[in-house]
Amino acid sequence: MSHKGRFQKVGKKNKTLYGPRRLLVCGYPTEEHNYFLNFLEATGLSRLPIIFATDNDLDKELKDILKAEHKAGFESLSNMSRAIIMSGINESELQNLMGCYKKTELPGQLWATLTPYSEKWTLQQLLNELESESKAMKSKRQKG
Numbered sequence: 001m002s003h004k005g006r007f008q009k010v011g012k013k014n015k016t017l018y019g020p021r022r023l024l025v026c027g028y029p030t031e032e033h034n035y036f037l038n039f040l041e042a043t044g045l046s047r048l049p050i051i052f053a054t055d056n057d058l059d060k061e062l063k064d065i066l067k068a069e070h071k072a073g074f075e076s077l078s079n080m081s082r083a084i085i086m087s088g089i090n091e092s093e094l095q096n097l098m099g100c101y102k103k104t105e106l107p108g109q110l111w112a113t114l115t116p117y118s119e120k121w122t123l124q125q126l127l128n129e130l131e132s133e134s135k136a137m138k139s140k141r142q143k144g
Contacts (some may be wrong), residue, residue: 017094019087019114022066026053026127027082030075032106043100045093053123054078062126063119081127083110110134 028036033052040046052073057065058080066087086094098111110130112118118126 014090014092016090017086017088017113018116019063019119020066021088022049022051023089024051024053024062024065024085024087024123026084026123027078027080027109028052030077033074035106039100039104039106043096045089045097048089048093052076052078053080055080058124058127059122061120061122062114065123066114066119080123081110081131082107083112083127083130085112085114085126087114 023040025033025036037046037050040048040050049070051065051068052071052075053065054073054076055078057073062085084097086097089097094113101109110127112126112130121129
């Protein structure tokens with residue numbers, strides 16, 4: 001996730017990232033919710049609280065959405081961009097999660113970590129920013 005347009009590199013240490021310990025899962029069809037929970041169990045992160053964002057969350061600030069209970073939004077429809085926002089996990093858990101995800105049959109998605117800056121954004125604002133960053137990175141790679 002960028003902070004005012006600058007990406008911040010995540011290390012491989014056990015430094016804990018900002019925010020409450022949660023994953024905010026966006027844009028997953030309901031039939032993939034159980035698959036994702038099973039995936040987390042296989043990665044050793046099954047105790048990590050998960051919130052499945054719903055379309056009703058788009059206008060809420062991230063800090064408020066992340067207060068929801070474990071499995072909030074489970075099996076609820078979500079038509080937003082596919083993304084995972086990570087909060088309060090450590091860097092090695094982040095690397096493990098992203099590395100294992102690449103090996104699944106799940107489609108590509110946007111990734112972000114919560115920051116003191118982004119926690120005040122609405123979910124829609126964050127998803128818009130992530131989509132813009134993704135397009136800019138793809139364009140940069142194509143150019144060379």
